[in-house]
Amino acid sequence: MEDCLFCKIIAGEIPSNKVYEDELCYAFYDIAPQAPTHFLVVPKKHISGVSEICEENAAVVAHIFSVISKVTKELGLASYRVVSNCGEDAGQTVFHLHFHVLGGARLADGMC
Ligand code: AMP
Ligand code: ZN
16 A cells, blocks of 8 residues: 555565564564564555454454464563554554564553
8 A cells, every 4th residue: 555654664665674474464573662572563465453354354363363473482472462553542653454562571561
């Protein structure tokens, strides 16, 4: 999608620090980490956020969670948090579906 930061990162038009890639998804370290390990996992096909997930495109979300399970093991993360902000009031700033994966320290209690 034009003018989407994460589509540009997936296309290699904007540099990123890659964690993992396959035909369906791309994972890269967050530019402003909120934990010692903080990366994002995004579908390669543009979906604007959780509110746009439907029966037709939901399979990629299951795939992303299997990737999170695999990559966190490879990184040695026993504990981690997975977060997806949906909508401006929830703190979404990039409108391409992404799952934050945060770990590497004892995380603060609460939802975020
Ligand atoms: P959200 O605020 O939930 O939409 O998450 C967007 C995330 O993208 C934030 O944590 C930003 O730090 C991160 N971010 C923005 N630009 C980049 C970039 N060029 N490379 C990596 N992460 C980025
Ligand atoms: Zn996009």
